[in-house]
Structures are given as C-alpha cells and as structure tokens.
Amino acid sequence: MAAGYALACQTVVEGDAVVRLPEPQTIERRLVTDKSARAVDLPFAYDPGRDQTVRAFFVTLDAPTLDDATDDLSRLERALAPSGVRELDVPLPLLRELGQRLREAGWRVTALVETDDWRRPDGPPRLIDVLPGDQRQSVWGAAIDIGTTTVSAYLVNLVTGRAVDGAAEYNGQIARGEDVISRILYAGKNGGLGELGQLARRTISDVLARLAQRNHVALHQIVKATVTGNSTMIHLFLGLPPASIRLSPYVTVVNNPRPVLASEIGLDIHPLASVDCLPGIASYVGADITAGVLSSSLSEAEGLTLFIDVGTNGEIALSTGDRTVATSSPAGPAFEGAQIRCGMRATDGAIETVVMDDDVRIQVIGGDLPAKGLCGSGLIDAAAQLRIAGLLDASGRLASADEAGGHPLAGRLIEVDGIRALRLTDDVVLTQHDIRELQSAKAAVATGIAALMEGTGVRTEELEEVLLAGSFGTFINPESARVIGLVPPVPVQRIAAAGNAAGEGAKMALLSFRERQVAFELPDRVEYVELSARPGFNEEFVAATAFPELETVS
C-alpha cells in the first residue's frame, strides 16, 4: 500500500474505481535466449525459383504504338511470358492503378507475382504489385505463430530464404480470457468475435512493425504471410466463430482454410499479400501441431518419435514410421502458472528452476531479480525435487514438518491458510493444492500419451526420441519431466527440446511450396484420437495423477 498499490485479490471494491493494469513485461528476451536446444535449420537449400510461390520479375515492356495497341495488362503478360508467367489474375484495386504505374515507371517495372497455388496448380498466377524499376531484392515474408499467450513472428527474406529476425509479444487477447475456452466464450458475446480478431491482428501488426522497423523493411514489402496457431486462434484471426470448438462433438468451421488477402482481414502488410493459415487436424490438434510435426519431420521420421506441445492443452503426436497419430488432452493452465497460488508466467521474477539438496536453490528469470512467483518449469522442478527428496509421496501428498523429521528441508514445510506448503522463498510458496493442480495437468498429458502408445502398440523402451515443443518445452528440465511422469520414463538423453517448432514449421511452409504441400496433406495422414470418446478415459486419468515410483524413472 505504501508503494502505491494493493493486491487486487485482497481488495474489496466498495465504489467506482479506476483499475490500471501495468504494462506486461516484454517477453522477447525469453525467445532469444540461447537455451533453445534445437535450432531448426531449413532442411533444404533454398532456391526461390523452385521453392517460392512469390516471385519478383524485372521486365521492360515495349511502349504501345498504333501498330501494337495491345492493352496494358496483356503487354505486361507478354513481357512476363518468357519467365513462364501467363494469364495473370490481377485484383481490381491493382488493375485500377496498372496503367499509371507502367507509364510512370517508363515501362520498366518489377512485377510481384504469386506464381503457383498448391491447391490449383493450373490456375492463373496472381499479380501482387507492380513497382517502378528493379526491386527484385525487396521481397519479404512473415511466418506468424499465434499462440494463446504469445504471438511470435519471423521476418523472412523470400529471395535469400533467410529469417533475418524474430520477435514476440503477448497476445492482445489475454485481457479477454487466459485460455482458449474463455476466449471462445468471449467471442460468443456481442461484438466479442470481432474484438478478439482485431486484438490478434493488432498484436501481429505490432510485432511485424517492430521487425520491419529494426530491419529497415517497409510493411508493404511483406508480400506473403504464413500463419499457424491452435484452431481457436486461427478462427479468431480469420473472424470465424469458434463456438462449436468448445462444445461436444468439438468441430471447427474449417480445419483447412484457403489463403485470404491481407486486406480482407485488415492485416497491416501489403494489402494484396496472401495470408495462408496452415491446416489443423482437429479442433484441439490445430495448425500449430501441423507446423510442429512439419518442422520436426515427424511424419517422415523413421524411428519412433513422440512430440509433445505442452500448454493449456497438451497436444501430442506419435510417429511410428508408418503411422502418425495425434491427440489433445486438457491439461489446464497450471503449466502456465495459473491456478497456482504463487504461479506466474515465465517472465521477470519467475522461479524457473529449483534444485533441492540440503537447501532450496532457485534460479529466477531476470537473474538477480527477487523471486515473485513460480512458472511452469519451476513448478515441475519443485515437485520433482520434492519427490527425490522424499518429501512428496507417489499419491502426491506433501509431508508435514513433523513427518519430515530431521530432513534438512523440514523447516521449509509450513502451513498456509491451513494447507500444507513448501516455502521456496520468503514470498513464494508451493502448496499441496498447487501439487494437486500439477498432478491433474500432467495426468492429462500422460493419459494422452498412453492412449497413443496403446493404440499403436508402442512400448516405452521403443521410443527413440521425445520432443518437447514450444518455449515451455525449451525451458523444462527433461529429468524433472520424467520424474513427475509428464513424459514416459525413457533415458533422459532421448528427450530434446524441439524449440519453436510451430514457428519453424510456418517458416518452412512460407519458404517452400513443397513443404506447404506436405503440410496440406498432413491432416489426411495424421490419425486423430479423441480422448473424451475413449472408454475408460476417466479411470485412466485418475490413475495417471499418481507420480511414478522413483526407481522406474531414475
């Protein structure tokens, strides 16, 4: 109170009040950390002539004469014909300016053309822009990953194939609901759908504007965008009502939307840029998983690979070489620090790693900052370390100070509001209730993994690689994940972070026609397993809330 603020959760509002929310912390720092274990390189040498759908051609047109009074568009087409571009499809706003552009440029222009559409290979190429002189080097694209929490984007040079920069920002929708379910509910309110769409697009535009500015690129030079995200995020981005995603039988309006123009959805890049949303597999196995599977080459993996993207939903895919199966499990927001007493997102002040021996040692995001709370990776570490320390039994029951007896950490076992807890710092505790939340979350993921393994007859010892996707997957301690049973008990060296797999997949699809084709076909190749339709799901889930016996995971 002395510092000028009170805790909202401890305050009763007795009259009109103005509530000010402090600016959210920038999260970009977290994304450029070198902790990313697996930087995904493009698995091909980039050749725009072969791979890229958006091409720039510099052409000199013959000026019209009485003997050659071909119309402006045919004249441009004639000049482009030697490059293999024929019968251009020219959007009306551009056609309206074509004559003036050609004349003002003295008939020497760079034509930006989307030469191929992987869904209508025989269709006419589309003219995106006509620029004066030779501007073949200024062709940019954006790969965008719309996360429920974080929107990240790469700025990619479509001539060289290089992603020159990346940036991220909290999804502006967060204030309208933390998870997809609350967003879907909000979208159902009057004007909610439009508002959420606008918030997502504004966040993207902010991120892209920052990327453009610091790389000296104009926003209208971004002439192609590839977008990934879970099905709800894609729906909100496109202005599609997501209501049916929430309710059984959980269907989307469309899993595989066709590309739209930036101007159709009000995205602040070149108005005639195509904005291409990757396809999803099901309501809760969205385009983010398609992109992740694409960038992990999972569907083409020869060995047995398990891919896990942990967030509010745990999205899981398993490739056996022959088959790829996928499911989604409702982990809830515990991994993102929600519904945890001292939980917080992975930003400055969050405890991200916990080690216990004769005392508790923590690492806080932001280095020397005082610990303000516990984020997902810290939560998993704390539980795993408590298990190893013998202070947490397999059922998830936290020892009391009395029970801990002479244990060096016994003094940290306290009660908070009548609930057992571990004191991590003076300000941050981990309660019994928090551990129960964690158990539910990890049980959901574990049940999903078990269902996929059972359905394909795969045994744990056969798993050759367990990929943990997303920033959460990057920062999680694989050993801790194994100790609490979030991942199967494979040797720890088989567990790897897949990095920003969704973003990488979007980048690949942005750059390569062929990779885009693979993404397009993935939904037909990946078998979706609906957990809630599975008999015995509830029993399996309850059983999976237990922690594994230590001997099985060490």
Add this chain to the structure above:
Amino acid sequence: MAAGYALACQTVVEGDAVVRLPEPQTIERRLVTDKSARAVDLPFAYDPGRDQTVRAFFVTLDAPTLDDATDDLSRLERALAPSGVRELDVPLPLLRELGQRLREAGWRVTALVETDDWRRPDGPPRLIDVLPGDQRQSVWGAAIDIGTTTVSAYLVNLVTGRAVDGAAEYNGQIARGEDVISRILYAGKNGGLGELGQLARRTISDVLARLAQRNHVALHQIVKATVTGNSTMIHLFLGLPPASIRLSPYVTVVNNPRPVLASEIGLDIHPLASVDCLPGIASYVGADITAGVLSSSLSEAEGLTLFIDVGTNGEIALSTGDRTVATSSPAGPAFEGAQIRCGMRATDGAIETVVMDDDVRIQVIGGDLPAKGLCGSGLIDAAAQLRIAGLLDASGRLASADEAGGHPLAGRLIEVDGIRALRLTDDVVLTQHDIRELQSAKAAVATGIAALMEGTGVRTEELEEVLLAGSFGTFINPESARVIGLVPPVPVQRIAAAGNAAGEGAKMALLSFRERQVAFELPDRVEYVELSARPGFNEEFVAATAFPELETVS
C-alpha cells in the same frame, strides 16, 4: 416563357440561377416495340447441368458426432461430392456464417456453387451462398448492356434459361458528357472516375431493382451477372481509368478483365455474385461488339456477313467465313441527334421516319405527339428522300427554292440564319449544315466498311447479309441507309436488323459456359484494323462524304 420555361440555348444567364432538368423520358417503350426485326433465340436447348456455371444443390448433411467430428466446410463438401463438386473455395464473409447457417437450417441446405470457371477449369468451385431448405428454383442472373446512352438489362432464370423480362434506362453518366470522349475527359478530373463508375452502377441497380420488383425476385437472388458495353463503359463500370483509350495509340488497361465479385464494385445484387465483363477486341471495338458478333454467330457464319453497330462510333465487323476482321470509325454523335440543329434522341416527339412525294410525311415517336425534333433514323430518311426527290446532289448540296423550281417541295426549301434548309414541320428544320454532319458520320462508317472489304478482298455483290445492330439498327430504314451510302449497295432484302445484339450476346454468355468460351476466344480470332494507322485514310474519308449516285443504289 408563358409556359414557365425558356430554351437554355437561347438564354443568357446574367446572375446566379437554378437550372432544373426535367426527368428524361422513359425509353423503355422503345425497347419493347415489336419493330425489332430479329428476335434472337438462344441457339441451343438450355441444360443447366451442362451449360450453366452457377448451380444450386439441395443437400442434407450428417450432423457431427464424436465419431465424425469433421469440420463444417468438409462436411458440406462431403455432401456435395456426389454432385461432382469438390474442394470448395469459400469467400471469407460466407465462411464466417457457414456454421450458423448449417445449424439453423438443421443441416438441410441449398448450396449455390459456381462450378466451373472457363479460365481455370481445374480450379476449385466457389461457394456463393448457403440457404436454408430447398431453394433450387431461386437462381437468377442478369445480362447487362452498358451503352453510352442507354443501360439495358435482362432478368434471366438460370434454372430454366428463360429471360423473363428486360428493362432499360438512360445511363446516369449522360449529365457528365454525351459521348465516350467527354466521359473520358470527365473521368480524368478529380473524383470523376469514381463518380462515373457510381453513376453507371446506380443506373444498373435501378434497372435491376425494377426488373426484380415486377418479377417478384429479390435482388440478392441475382447470383451472376454478365456485362457488355464499349471499352470506355466497361472501364468506368470497373473503376479503371480510361484515359489511354482517348489518346493515340488508343490502348485500354485491359480488354479481357477477369470476373469480379459484386461486392468488389458495389453492385446491388448478391454480394458474392460474379460479375463477368465480356472481353473487348480493342479500345474502340469493345465487349459490345464481341457480344454482337457472338449473338449474330458472325464468327461462325459460313457466308460473307457484315455487322454494323452505329452509334457515336461506328463499329464494324466482317466475316468471310475464314476470317473475321473488325474496326471502329469515329462517326460522331450525328446519328444520335447531337450537333444537328433540331436533332434529338429517339424519344417521344422525335421524327423517326420521313417519306417525301408531293409532300413531306413524317412519323413521330409517341404517335400523335407534335414533332419536337429529328432523331438519327429520321435524319437518314430525310436525306435519302431528298436525294430521291432530286433536291440533294451527290456532293451533299441542298437545292434552294429557286433551283427547285416547280418541284412540289420547293416551298419547303427555306433559309435559316442564312443557311439553306428544309422545313419538315413548323418547328423542325433540316439544314445544309445538318446534312454535312450526316455526310461526315456516314463517311466514317463507309470508310471503315471499305477498309475491311478491301483488306479481305470482298466485293459488295458477295455480301450475303448486312446486319445493323442496336436500337438504331432496328429503327433505321435499310433502303435509306443504302441510298445515303451508309451501307454498301446490296439488295435491300440482304439488310437486316440484328436487334439488341450486344444484350443478346450477354444473355448467351450468361447462360452458356460454351458460349462464354467462344466469347473469350473471339478477341484472338478477330483481326482488328486500326483505321487511323491506315495510309490514305483522310483521302478515303473525304471521298466517302459524297452520296452514291442514285443508279448504283436503286
């Protein structure tokens, strides 16, 4: 003045004044007259399954279940697959409503689909609308002819192929310029282009609204439109700047525009209706001629056929069976009554036919109305009759009363403002100057015809049919046209009115995929001859101002 009005051309405005223009006469009467010599029937039996690109399918979808959680769009596609419709392209505004439409209709819907695009036959069909229940009968189209003076349209049932009604209205652009040149100049002014486009679209919307209302059709049930008109009209309609059409070397922005959506140009029919402008051949041989050639089956004619569309420009096509050549000649506005002392458009009060023997007998549009002026067909009649009466020599010189001596019409030969003239009625005269204007106009057309005949080596006696298109062609007296040398001196029974050839062609292209294909290919098959690039054009033109000797045309 006593009646409350003064002639604007006789009045000097000395201060601020409010100018009121009386409502233009309705011209619809003229278009439904039975004087149309050649009512064009569709040259094929209509089968929408074979001919029509816009189809309505009534389908019942399976409601989603946990075992069949396909997305809404794929579900619709699955239901349409047995009809041969696959991989729908759904515009975003419709996709946003798809889920709700399907559910509110209890999964029983009529899908309006544009099944084929003749320019991308392998491309995905496009969804236009999803309507509740069985609405297969409510599929309408519009065939629109945007004339410089008159906009006409047909309302066509796309299920039966019947044009149930037609209507016309003065082009709302008239107040911004009478002819294409003045419209092009106006379009170059600030905001002029947008204004002219809006005026054209408003006129079309008015005509369609009238058609829809009196046939109990809702405007949004019009789901396809085919548009024809000269190149300038098409440019203004689409919002394309027509400036380069006016200036040598006379090029358009595009001769063959791709279809646009009604919502893209603000046409007040179904917003997702495709609006398909027929292709033009050159700046001054526009889509109206393509449509005319199509409906006259000119390009497929076995015999030698000459097609003439007389207006401000004389547009001429000649088919030899093997080849079709076309040109345009700047006739000027005389045929439309402009720059003629008592000239007027063909509306109530216009003298439309003139016969001379011992007196002058006239026929006035509107029957018993007093004659107010002279329209194009009356002008041609008057000149031809003067030639036959021996009062007009081959050079175009009108006899004076003295020279006419004892001729029964000598008393009608007067002087007006020092210029020789013929008194047709007390109020209407035909002056020597008017005859000079007529000579220029007919010389332009005749020079064009001669150029085409010379280029193809066709002699007059070989011409099997001379088709006069448009309403002017319908009302013109073929004998008079021959006497003044507007058409070659073929036997009069070989001269026929082609009716509203442009509108008929638009109707054919609206109804038939195959006819649309023919229209698409016409510009490549028709050879354009640019008169102004022709050596000796001026000499030929001057020579053609003379009237033919009577013995050669009788």
